[in-house]
Amino acid sequence: MMRMSRILRDYTEAGAVNAQIALWGFVDDHTFLTKAGHVGLVYRMRGQDAEGLTHDQRRMLVHAMEAALRLLDDRCRVYQYVLKTEAAPFITAPCVRPIAQEALARRADFLNSRRSGLFTVDHYLVLIYEPPTAASTRSVARAWREPREALRNWLSHGRRCRIVEADLDRAITTLRHKAKGVEAHLADVGLERLDKERAFAFFRRLVNYDPARAAAASLVYDTHLDYFVADSPIECHRDHLMVGRHAVKVLTMKEPPARTFAHMLADMLRAPGQCVACLEWQRLPADRVRPTPQHIALCTAGQRRPPTAPASESMDVVHDALADGRPFRVLTVVDQWSRQRPILETTFRMSGATARRQLTVGVS
Numbered sequence: 025m026m027r028m029s030r031i032l033r034d035y036t037e038a039g040a041v042n043a044q045i046a047l048w049g050f051v052d053d054h055t056f057l058t059k060a061g062h063v064g065l066v067y068r069m070r071g072q073d074a075e076g077l078t079h080d081q082r083r084m085l086v087h088a089m090e091a092a093l094r095l096l097d098d099r100c101r102v103y104q105y106v107l108k109t110e111a112a113p114f115i116t117a118p119c120v121r122p123i124a125q126e127a128l129a130r131r132a133d134f135l136n137s138r139r140s141g142l143f144t145v146d147h148y149l150v151l152i153y154e155p156p157t158a159a160s161t162r163s164v165a166r167a168w169r170e171p172r173e174a175l176r177n178w179l180s181h182g183r184r185c186r187i188v189e190a191d192l193d194r195a196i197t198t199l200r201h202k203a204k205g206v207e208a209h210l211a212d213v214g215l216e217r218l219d220k221e222r223a224f225a226f227f228r229r230l231v232n233y234d235p236a237r238a239a240a241a242s243l244v245y246d247t248h249l250d251y252f253v254a255d256s257p258i259e260c261h262r263d264h265l266m267v268g269r270h271a272v273k274v275l276t277m278k279e280p281p282a283r284t285f286a287h288m289l290a291d292m293l294r295a296p297g298q299c300v301a302c303l304e305w306q307r308l309p310a311d312r313v314r315p316t317p318q319h320i321a322l323c324t325a326g327q328r329r330p331p332t333a334p335a336s337e338s339m340d341v342v343h344d345a346l347a348d349g350r351p352f353r354v355l356t357v358v359d360q361w362s363r364q365r366p367i368l369e370t371t372f373r374m375s376g377a378t379a380r381r382q383l384t385v386g387v388s
Contacts, residue, residue: 041258042250047227049247050220055196056249063195064152065203066223070214071147074287082286085213092209096202098307103150106301107229108293111142145293148226149215151203155195224249230300232256233270270298341374355379 046058055063072085093102114135116128135142176183207215218226224243231254232238241252256268265272281288292301342354353374371378 041231041254041256045231045250045253047249047253049245049249050223051192051196051246053219054217054223055199056220056223057192058152059250060154061192061195062152062154063192063199064150065199066218066226067149067151068216068218068222068226069147069149069210070216071145072213074290086286088209088212092206093305093307095205095209096307098309099154099156100202100306101152101154102305103152104303104305105148105150105230106293106299107146107148108143108299108301109146109235110298111139111144112235113139141296143298151199151206153195153199153202155191155198220246224253227253228255232268233272233298234268237268341379 046060048057048059050056051063054065056066057063074082077085096102114132116125116132119125119128203217207217221243225239227249228238228241234256237255241255243252245252257266259266263273265274289301292299340356342356343351344354345351350372352370352372355369355371355374355378357368369378
């Protein structure tokens, strides 16, 4: 005999999809706000045909991406999305000539018969800024210094709204400042900032895998995006998910690769079937990635270059400025075998003679 609790367990354990979505709304024509108070922007990347580029051209694109990521601190997150979807049905345009119309119809029928193996790939980039969590309304130090003012801020709804609005404006200003630097470095990649209508359509594609259902709704309200984004029911099974009528498997990378290079995940795009690939990047604070001397000795003990191995170093010149505005340059040389830095020269003026002298001393 089956108990009533077992029959109702699936219903009681079921939850709402919007509870798992962190979006809240749009605060302007481009910036969205999450439930945790983070602000972000959505970009669409034109992308490059990797098969038509040389190794040097690929390296230049990778260096441009690295330079853009150097501008971001540990409060920024970058998400790269690759959406691989089945190609839409091919529809012929009307033609006045019967022979041409028949040829176009045959070509469309030929492509539609093989549409299961044809896909479109869209590349998106999401930049998110996480403002500091120690807001003025919850600052214990300020409450200790100014107890009367802190009490007014806690009890007055209008004061709290103005404080939250000021914090949000500062976060949006910081996000725009960082976004301008990223856009300047990735101008050759074809970075396009999406408005809120197209960003809403992108969010719907992430949680609705049926193209007709994803395109069925448009942006009407700027708030409560978590309710309006998801229209597909999700069923959890032992080895897969059912999102609408699509069976979905979620795969994660257990460990990051030891070394990356341009177009490293090209084989993933050749796999048959539709997929959504997501890559998250965030700079870690220095206190979390700084190794101890014992760890450095342990890691470099077995990575010393053998006598027969050819010397291979990478050189780069980093530009930055001090707090007073004076620019300076840093000449950095990294041994590709041991990943050590034999040269790290900082100067206000880096001439060719200085670089040649440092390279001669460091390599020797």
